[in-house]
Amino acid sequence: MKNLFYLLVSLFYVGAAHGQGMTSPTYVSASVAFGSVTGSYTQFLVGGKALVDIDVLNNTDKDIFCTWDDTNGVEVPAYSSYRPNLGESKKYIYTALKCKHAGVAPTVGSVDIFGYY
Numbered sequence: 001m002k003n004l005f006y007l008l009v010s011l012f013y014v015g016a017a018h019g020q021g022m023t024s025p026t027y028v029s030a031s032v033a034f035g036s037v038t039g040s041y042t043q044f045l046v047g048g049k050a051l052v053d054i055d056v057l058n059n060t061d062k063d064i065f066c067t068w069d070d071t072n073g074v075e076v077p078a079y080s081s082y083r084p085n086l087g088e089s090k091k092y093i094y095t096a097l098k099c100k101h102a103g104v105a106p107t108v109g110s111v112d113i114f115g116y117y
Helices: 002-018
Strands: 027-033 042-045 055-058 064-067 075-076 080-082 097-101 110-116
Touching: 027 042, 042 110, 055 097, 075 080
Parallel strands: none
Antiparallel strands: 027 110, 042 097, 055 080, 055 110, 064 075, 064 097
């Protein structure tokens, strides 16, 4: 009987823990016009927080490169998007997100970045 009591008490304790509210994500975004996408990496989002999801939308007419470490740029073709698998693989972005054009400056559109931490 004593064991049954402890079992029931432990079930209520776990149930109370699951009732705790989760913190809401904080959303970040940046929109950069085509004229501000230069040939060298320009900061679009600041670092310091663990971004768990990010989506880069290249709405310009030229390919761009985006990086989190200034060396390994990811190419995002014109009129497409790039969404790295961050949260699922437990890899987060703590540094600034920077982008540049791939050699030819875009003439229309913008680069839009959305994410949350």
